[in-house]
Each structure stands twice: as C-alpha cells, then as structure tokens.
Amino acid sequence: MSFTMNHAEARRASKQLKQRRRGGFLAWWRRMRSMREESKQFPGARGWSGRGTGRAVRVEPSLEVLGTTVQICGYWPFAGGSVSPLVGVPLGLHLTRGFPICADPISYFLADLILNPSLFILGRPGLGKSTVIRRILAVYEAWGYLPLVLGDLKPDHVDLIRAQNGLVVEVGPGRNAVNPLDRGPLTEMLDQLPEDEQRKAHEDLRQFQRSSAIALLQQAGRRPLTPNEETVVARALRVLSSELDREPVFPDLLDLIDTKHDEIVKAADAYGQPEGVFRDRTQHLRDVLQKLGPDGPYGDLFSRQTSTPIALDRPFAFDLSSIEQSDKDLQAAVQVTCWAYGSAAVSAARRLARAHIIPERHHVLVMDEMWRMLKSDPKLVHFIDDISRLNRTIGNAQIMCTHTMSDLKLSNAEDTDVAWGLVERAGMLVLGGLAKKEMGNLATVFALSHAEEEMITSWSSEGSVNPETGQASSPPGMGHFLLKIGKKPGVPLRTVLTEVERDVNDTNRSWAQAAARFHETRARALRDASAGEDAASEMSAA
Structure with a gap:
C-alpha cells in the first residue's frame, strides 16, 4: 500500500481541508452573530449594551467579612x-x-409560603390596624376574592364595602335581624348534590347551627350549658329540621320544651321520670330562650327570620354600629350570630361550587374586635376556635384582629391556651405598637428578637404636642407594622395610602364638623393672642 501522493492529489487534499475550515468558521461566525442579536433583547450583568443605556463600566466587588460565629x-x-x-x-x-x-394570606398560601390562609393582627388602638385590613380587602375585590365583614362594630369597613358596590346590612334593635338558627340562603340547593356529599354538607351546616345556638345560649345565660342541656338543644334542632319547611327560630325551640315533645323528654333523660325532673333539667334553657324571645330585653332581634340574606356574589358587611357601645353583651351576641351565619353560608357555597352547581368564588372572612366578645363571655373562645377551624377546612381565608395578647388572656389556663392557639396557628402575624408588658405573652406564641421587641414597643408611645399650636403630632407608630411569618425574622414596614383610599379610611367622619369648628376657634385664639403681643410690644416701645 502506497502512502505517497502526487502533486495533483496533494493540491486537491489541501483545497478540501481549507473548505472544511472555512465552512466551520463561517458557521461559528453566524452563530455568534445570532447570539449577539438575541443578547440585545435582554440586559447583561452590567446592564443594557450600547450608547446611552447606562451600562456599568466597572462593577464594585462586594465587601467580604471573615470571622467566627x-x-x-x-x-x-x-x-x-x-x-x-x-x-x-x-x-x-x-x-x-x-x-x-x-x-397577604391568600397569595402567600398559594405560593407555599404559609401553611394556611389566615392573618392575625395585633396592635394598640388608633395605629392603623383597620387600614391594613382595608388595603387587603380593596385589592382582593379587584383580584376576585370577595370580602365578608361579619360584624363591623365601629364601623371601620362599611364605606369600603359600599365603594366596591357591595351589600351592607345594618343589624340591631329595630333594624334588620339575623336568625341564629339560619343555615344560610343556599341550604335548599344542597339537595342537588350527590347523596354522600349532600349528607356531609347538611351535617356541616348543622354543626354551624348547633355551635351558634349553644354559644348564644351560653352567652345569654352567663354560664356554660351542661352536657344534658347541650343534648337537648342538639336533639331539638334535629326535630325542627325534620318537621319544619323553613328555618327554625328560638321560639320554636321553646315550644318543643313547653309541649314536652317525646324526643326532647328522651334527650333530657326524663322519660318515665316524675314531671318535676324534666322541668328542673330544662328550666335554665327555658329561661334563656325566653330572654332571647320577642318579650325579652333584645326584642325580636334573635326570634325572627333573617331580614336580608347574605350576599355571596359580591362584597358584604354586617353593620353593627347601631348597637350601643356600652351594651357589650348584645354586641357579643350579635357578633356570634353573624359570624356563624356567614360561615355557614360560605360552607354551603363551597360545597355547591365543587359540584359545579354555582360558580366557584373565594371569600375572605374578617373577624374584627374579638376582645369585645371575649370580654362578654370568655367561654366564647371555643366558639371562635370552632369557626376558625371549619373555615380553614372549607377553603376560606380569614383575618382576625384584636388589640393585645392580654385580650386573649382569659379566666383560666385552658381557655387562654385556646385563645393563644388562634394566634399560633395563624399563617401570618402583623404586629403594631404594643406595650412592653405584652412582649412576654407574645414570646410564648411567636419568637421575637430583642431588636424586634424594641421596635414594637417604641411604636406604642404617644405623639408629642406642639407648644405653639397645641396640636399633637401623629404617634411614632402610626402605620408602622412588623410582618412575621413563623420563626423567620420580621419585616418592618410602613403603610402608604393612595388618594383613592383616603376617603374610605376616614373613620372620624362623624367628627368632621366638630373638628372644623375646633380648629377654627383655635386658629382665632392664636391670632388674637399674637395681635395682643404685638400691641403690647408697640406700647412698651413708645
């Protein structure tokens, strides 16, 4: 075999090699040009390339620190x-x-940043807790999440709900009523569900109905119901559900006891017993039901059908501001009723949406001013706990708000643990200004660093007073909050309102005329004082 080439063969081989090299170079060149054109569509590590694009000529190296822990x-x-x-x-x-x-609780939950879509807000009055809630609700409505304010006592959120074209129902004596035993406007539609789902849905609503009735009876009776009394109430609700073609009311419950219905006698474990046994075991229930009836101190507020059903297709609020602020018991009783009624209605809506009977909607339930309910009856913390657990299981977001951890420190350790568990289970915690003594209570639920504690306590101080104008400045903690997610370090922030929000955030609108007169009188007094000082100076100079 010959390994030699003649002159013609050598020239041919050399030409082929050059062609291959040139073809590879051209392909590489074309690839580089294409990548360069593509790179012009995105900024590089130093910014956009080209004249006038702000490209960084030199990148400063980061400061590196080496040391022990x-x-x-x-x-x-x-x-x-x-x-x-x-x-x-x-x-x-x-x-x-x-x-x-x-x-916000829903977005963080969907992004797997928290385990359940719930938010708990703590902070002294007047520092902007309601402003944070209104900001979340305003954006939620635009995103398709519907706010449900189940008891606005001041009111703080009514103006926002009206601005969102929502429905506001005023509840109170001489106004609209909410039936504590009402399971919501969608109850009849549950019959369209499959048999198994129908049974579960009705049982969920019975649980809301039972919790609402027992909580309200305990609050009005000023003592917990005995196991026997709870059994009587539960059996009576089942009897009424099967015998009536409408939602029951408390007078129906009283009639069952007064007529000694066989099922009620059995539930009271008084069947075959002397007549006095049944009377003794049901006397307390009879007294409380009469108190909640039309002849009781609350009138027909709890003894008639719901006046205006809850709206689940738009923002909604119960306005409780007509109830006297001094009547804590009535406020708490209406709060219990509205919270249970709203939660039951949303539970039914979720079941129907899963079966594609109605459009799927997500709701966020606002439970504000918890301290009023707990001050009226500490045992109501168990009702709140039941409602919050059910809300999480049926896919609702919830926002709870109160002033301090001391509001959740109840008469005994068991109730206090349940109340603090509401804060501990919250996916997000927003803290406003709090007193130094609150840090110990808060540390048992959420870990706080020394810097975070100092920051929160500094926000609780009062604003200074201008000696010349007599006007007090805003407190240093106004609009300042610490966002806590689990054990992670907190994020301090200050809320910033847009012009659109300012009108619905004016919670002192009822004082507008009095404030204008006060400022006018104050300005006139300052002008008169200044004129008097000028006149005195001229006289002394003369």
Whole structure:
C-alpha cells in the first residue's frame, strides 16, 4: 500500500481541508452573530449594551467579612428584618430600606409560603390596624376574592364595602335581624348534590347551627350549658329540621320544651321520670330562650327570620354600629350570630361550587374586635376556635384582629391556651405598637428578637404636642407594622395610602364638623393672642 501522493492529489487534499475550515468558521461566525442579536433583547450583568443605556463600566466587588460565629453573629441571622418576596398585596414600604413590601394570606398560601390562609393582627388602638385590613380587602375585590365583614362594630369597613358596590346590612334593635338558627340562603340547593356529599354538607351546616345556638345560649345565660342541656338543644334542632319547611327560630325551640315533645323528654333523660325532673333539667334553657324571645330585653332581634340574606356574589358587611357601645353583651351576641351565619353560608357555597352547581368564588372572612366578645363571655373562645377551624377546612381565608395578647388572656389556663392557639396557628402575624408588658405573652406564641421587641414597643408611645399650636403630632407608630411569618425574622414596614383610599379610611367622619369648628376657634385664639403681643410690644416701645 502506497502512502505517497502526487502533486495533483496533494493540491486537491489541501483545497478540501481549507473548505472544511472555512465552512466551520463561517458557521461559528453566524452563530455568534445570532447570539449577539438575541443578547440585545435582554440586559447583561452590567446592564443594557450600547450608547446611552447606562451600562456599568466597572462593577464594585462586594465587601467580604471573615470571622467566627461569635464575632459576626449580628450579620446572620438578620435581626432587623429579612427579605420579603414580591408576592401579594402591596402593604407599604420597608421601614429602613424603602423597597415595597407585599403580603397577604391568600397569595402567600398559594405560593407555599404559609401553611394556611389566615392573618392575625395585633396592635394598640388608633395605629392603623383597620387600614391594613382595608388595603387587603380593596385589592382582593379587584383580584376576585370577595370580602365578608361579619360584624363591623365601629364601623371601620362599611364605606369600603359600599365603594366596591357591595351589600351592607345594618343589624340591631329595630333594624334588620339575623336568625341564629339560619343555615344560610343556599341550604335548599344542597339537595342537588350527590347523596354522600349532600349528607356531609347538611351535617356541616348543622354543626354551624348547633355551635351558634349553644354559644348564644351560653352567652345569654352567663354560664356554660351542661352536657344534658347541650343534648337537648342538639336533639331539638334535629326535630325542627325534620318537621319544619323553613328555618327554625328560638321560639320554636321553646315550644318543643313547653309541649314536652317525646324526643326532647328522651334527650333530657326524663322519660318515665316524675314531671318535676324534666322541668328542673330544662328550666335554665327555658329561661334563656325566653330572654332571647320577642318579650325579652333584645326584642325580636334573635326570634325572627333573617331580614336580608347574605350576599355571596359580591362584597358584604354586617353593620353593627347601631348597637350601643356600652351594651357589650348584645354586641357579643350579635357578633356570634353573624359570624356563624356567614360561615355557614360560605360552607354551603363551597360545597355547591365543587359540584359545579354555582360558580366557584373565594371569600375572605374578617373577624374584627374579638376582645369585645371575649370580654362578654370568655367561654366564647371555643366558639371562635370552632369557626376558625371549619373555615380553614372549607377553603376560606380569614383575618382576625384584636388589640393585645392580654385580650386573649382569659379566666383560666385552658381557655387562654385556646385563645393563644388562634394566634399560633395563624399563617401570618402583623404586629403594631404594643406595650412592653405584652412582649412576654407574645414570646410564648411567636419568637421575637430583642431588636424586634424594641421596635414594637417604641411604636406604642404617644405623639408629642406642639407648644405653639397645641396640636399633637401623629404617634411614632402610626402605620408602622412588623410582618412575621413563623420563626423567620420580621419585616418592618410602613403603610402608604393612595388618594383613592383616603376617603374610605376616614373613620372620624362623624367628627368632621366638630373638628372644623375646633380648629377654627383655635386658629382665632392664636391670632388674637399674637395681635395682643404685638400691641403690647408697640406700647412698651413708645
């Protein structure tokens, strides 16, 4: 075999090699040009390329610190705050760094940042807790999540609900009523569900109905019901459900006891017993039902059918501001009724939506001013706990609000543990200004660093007074909050209102005329005092 080539063969081989090299270079060149054109559509590590695009000529190296864990413990973990993802409702700006802070229970839950879509807000009165809630509700309505304010006592959220073209129902003596035994406007539609789902849905609504009745009877009777009395109430509700073609009311319950219905006698374990046994075992229930009846101190507020059904296709609020602020018991009783009624209605809606009978809608339930209910009857914490657990299982988001952890410190350790569990189970915690003594209670539920405690307590101080004008400045903690997610470091933020929000956030509108007169009188007094000082100066100079 010959390994030699003649001159012609050598020239041919050389030409072929050059062609291959040139073809490879051209392919590479075309690929580089294509990548360069594509790169012009995105900025590089130093910014956009080209004249006038702000491309960084030199990138400063980051500061590196080397040390032991004892020496650099202040750098990690960051005690002053952590990075918050840009997910959810824009709540405000970071207190020290200025970048936007976004958070809300539904968005964080959908992004797997929290385990359940719930938010608990704590803070002294007047520092902006309701403003945070209104900001979340305003954005939620635009995103398709419907706000349900199940008891607005001041009111704080009524103006926002009306601005969203929602329905506001005023509840109170001489106004609309909410039947404590009403299972909601969608109860009849549950018969369209499959048999198994229908049974589960009706049992859920019976649980809401039973919880509402027992909680209200305990609150009105000023003592817990005995096991026998709870059995009588539960059996009576089942009897009424099967015998009536409408929602029962408390007078129906009283009639069953007065007529000694066989099922009620059996439930009271008085069958075959002397007549006095049944009377003794049901006397307390009879007294409380008469108190809640039309001849009792509350009139027909709890003894007639619901005046205006809840709306589940648009924002909704129960306005309880007509109830006297001094009547804590009535406020708590109406809160119990509205919370149970709203939760039952949403539970039915979720069941029907899963079966594609009605459009699927997500609701966020606002439970504000919890301290009023707990102050009236600490045992109502168990009712709140039951409602909150059911809301999570049926897919509702919820926002709970009260002033301090002391509001949740109840008469005995068992009730206190249940109340603090509401805070502990919350996916998100928003803290406003709190007193120093509150830190110990809060630390038992959420871990707080020393820097976070100092920040929160500094926000609780009062605003200073201008000696010249006599006007007090805003408190240092106005609109300042600490966002806590589990054991992670908190994120300090300050809320920033837009012009559109300012009108619905004016909760002192009823004082507008009095405030205008006060400021006018104050300004006139300052002008007169200044004129008197000028006249005195001229006389002394003369």
